[in-house]
Amino acid sequence: MSWLTDPWHFTFMQHAFLAIILVGIICGAIGVFVILRGYSFLGDALSHAIFPGVVITFILGGNFLVGALIAAVIISTLIGVVSQSGRINNDTAIGVLFAGSFALGVALMSLQSGYVRDLNSFLFGSILGVSRDDLVITAIVGLVVLVGLAMFRREITLISFDRVFARSTGLNLWVFDQLFLLLLALAIVVSLQTVGNVLVLAMLVTPAASARMLTDNLRRMIALSSTIGALSGLVGLYISYYRGVPSGAAVVLTATAVFGMLFLFAPRNGVVTARVRQRIHYSHPEDDVRVVPDKPQA
Amino acid sequence: MSSLPPVLTCHNLAVHYDNRSALRDVNLEIKRGQITALLGPNGAGKSTLLKVLAGMIPPSHGAAKFEGEELSGPHANITYVPQRSDVDWTFPISVLECTLLGLAGSRSRWKPFSRHDKAVAMQALKDVRMDHLAQAQIDALSGGQQQRVFLARALLNNGDVLLLDEPFTGVDVPTQDMLVDLLTELKSRGTAIVYATHDLAQAARTADYAVLLNGDIVAEGSPHDIFQQDVLLRTFGGSVISVESLREVAAS
Structure with a gap:
């Protein structure tokens, strides 16, 4: 079993493992709301839009997480402001700002020497370079995201589920949309170093999608999504360590494989499982009817 | 009843x-203890008028007033029940959780909903005869059951x-009957x-007061007085309606 413990002898691997577990938990939790609100595109866009912030801190020197955080706040506010105008819808606002700011980042980056190597580590992550400071920042920001989600769970649930009613109760949708965007941006920023810009979307969406295959209960879905995210990270890192596959790719492929398995074989909702159940219950088709019969009590 | 001042007014x-x-020159009085059909x-x-009355859409001209005070936004004493189609019914929550969201804004951020809150929600579900489905997922509900959950939440x-x-x-018909009973209660x-509807017969049966809007x-x-061929034609355009039968419904 020494293959399990071997990687842990290196400090950089210990940091890498802890970082990817944290990222799995954070992205898994907020990712549930990303998929329930149909915000995949927004998640992808935010991760790219943060790029110029990273480049500017790279040029000026300093921890890139700080620059990324500032960029994330600016971009999420801009998306809110542009889509508020009414004439341009949310999706378009996201598209315009995401491409524009990513281009700005590329332009800034190209002016630097060592352009290709650094761009590569930004796009695909450089998990082996996670420092102790990075870990502390990741843990603190992660805590902020999780506490924020817990504090505003009801409002976020309500605006995800029923915006019209939420507005009729006096809830300020704009404020809570912005708050959610900010939490999402924070989650993305701390994931950049481990999985990279291109693949962070998978950490948000894939474990949550896997959890959706397993449960109809929101709280359980969040717990499962975080667990699947963290475990995929762990397994992916081992694969990366022994096979020399880039860490981000290994982690995301693991998460994707988990989703593939569950999509086919999840106990109740898997495509194959459902077929098999249908076969078994063929003589009693009413057993499989999911609509609860309406029996008003006298 | 008619001596009471109206609770909601539009000027x-x-x-x-x-x-x-979308709306122009609307002057309206909504009274307590009365069912008004739009x-x-x-x-x-x-829908626009309902949202103005709910304080969700600010009018471009004029004002909506609740007990004489101009509405500047949603009001705690005005409850709005959206159309069922406004909602993502595949959302992974149970009937009880969905009902409890009616209290989302007014409870402690840190604590779960109290026993008392849950009891109140269960009572509301009982009132709409949905208590036996409290733990069911909302994606398993029929249209009528969805409407009942919305009502319980309200x-x-x-x-x-x-x-x-x-x-x-x-x-479904049982839900319609239940709705009528509950609204009457x-x-x-x-x-x-x-309530907004385009079902004249339903309004004739249920409403005390009807407002024909276009x-x-x-x-x-009163539905009996205003459901007349020329008025309905002006409201709905050229659709053929059997006015006599409607008036009979209203009279019965």
Whole structure:
């Protein structure tokens, strides 16, 4: 079993493992709301839009997480402001700002020497370079995201589920949309170093999608999504360590494989499982009817 | 009843979206203990008027007032029940959780919902005969059951005014009957009820007061008085309606 413990002898691997577990938990939790609100595109866009912030801190020197955080706040506010105008819808606002700011980042980056190597580590992550400071920042920001989600769970649930009613109760949708965007941006920023810009979307969406295959209960879905995210990270890192596959790719492929398995074989909702159940219950088709019969009590 | 001052009023109300007028010259009084039906074809401004009354859309001209005070936003005593189609019914929550969301804004951020809150929600579900499905997922509900959950959620608020957007659309007959019973019960407790519909027969059976809307108010009064061929033609355009049978329904 020494293959399990071997990687842990290196400090950089210990940091890498802890970082990817944290990222799995954070992205898994907020990712549930990303998929329930149909915000995949927004998640992808935010991760790219943060790029110029990273480049500017790279040029000026300093921890890139700080620059990324500032960029994330600016971009999420801009998306809110542009889509508020009414004439341009949310999706378009996201598209315009995401491409524009990513281009700005590329332009800034190209002016630097060592352009290709650094761009590569930004796009695909450089998990082996996670420092102790990075870990502390990741843990603190992660805590902020999780506490924020817990504090505003009801409002976020309500605006995800029923915006019209939420507005009729006096809830300020704009404020809570912005708050959610900010939490999402924070989650993305701390994931950049481990999985990279291109693949962070998978950490948000894939474990949550896997959890959706397993449960109809929101709280359980969040717990499962975080667990699947963290475990995929762990397994992916081992694969990366022994096979020399880039860490981000290994982690995301693991998460994707988990989703593939569950999509086919999840106990109740898997495509194959459902077929098999249908076969078994063929003589009693009413057993499989999911609509609860309406029996008003006298 | 008629001596009581109206709970909601509209004065020269108009709503424009960009350059399009959705509502104009609306003057209306909503009374306690009365069921008011807003009737009109699609695009007549029924939903818009309900949202103005709920404080969700600021009027472009004029004002809506609750107990004499101009509405500047949603009001704690006015409860709004959206159309069922406004919602993602595949969302992974149970009937009870969905009902409890009616209290989302008014409870401690840190604690789970109290035993008392849950008991109140269960009572509301009982009132709409959905308590046996409290633990079911909302994606397993029929249209009628969805409408009942919406109503239970609204009941938690216990407001003076209940505004419902198309509550009778696409629901089964038992739910329609239950809705009528419940609205009548609320009415007898003094709640003012306003609902939008395009079902004339339903309004004739249920409402005390009908408002025929098509951009502006075409007619208002008791269903029996205003459901007449020429008025309905002006409201709905050229569709053929058997007015006599409607008036019989209203009279019965």
